[in-house]
Amino acid sequence: MSSVTAERKNGIAALILVKPVSVSSYMIARWVMALLIVWFSYFMGILANWYYTYQLFELINLSLMLKGMLLYGLWLTLIVTLIFFFGSISNTSGVTAALTFAVTIVLSSISSILSKKLDWLPSNILKYTGELWTNGYLRKEQSL
Incomplete structure (x- = not known):
């Protein structure tokens, strides 16, 4: 949460940006590294979960697990992007966390209330991932 705001407060960003580094390349590099870590x-958590489920219950189709992982990873990418966006416009990590949390709640609420009309919202990825892991496929909903 404080990767951008803490570096601005501590002066690390100023030390980096006095060199011939543009702000956009600095922010993109930080964003890419955060995405790689996430x-x-x-991936390591999903792999451990897959192995542990195999040891306790039965073997789960690895390709199905990886498809669901990639789908849910898009949601995580959105969350990291929101964190970096709000971190770049706020001065404290608490405000960054609150704004990210609020936008996530609003997106999830809107997609649950208007799920038939706004099927394209990013928060529906959570529903699609669960559907993929439960059914083994994504079904196309019939429009009325």
């Missing part, structure tokens, strides 16, 4: 951690 995706690697998420």
Whole structure:
């Protein structure tokens, strides 16, 4: 949460940005590294979960697990992007966390209330991932 705001407060960003580094390349590099950390951690967790489920219950189709992981990873990418966006416009990590949390709640609420009309909202990825892991496929809903 405080990767951008803490570096601005501590003066680390100023030390980096006095060199011939543009602000956009600095922010993109920080964003890509955060995404790599999140995706690697998420992949290792899914892999451990898959193995543990195999040891306790039965073997789960690995390709189905990876498809669901990629789908849910898009949601995590959105969350990291929101964190970096709000971190770049706020001065404290608490405001960054609150704004990210609020936008996530609003997106999820809107998609649950208007699920038939707004099927394209990013928060529906959570529903699609659960559907994929439960049924083994994504079904196309019939429109009325």
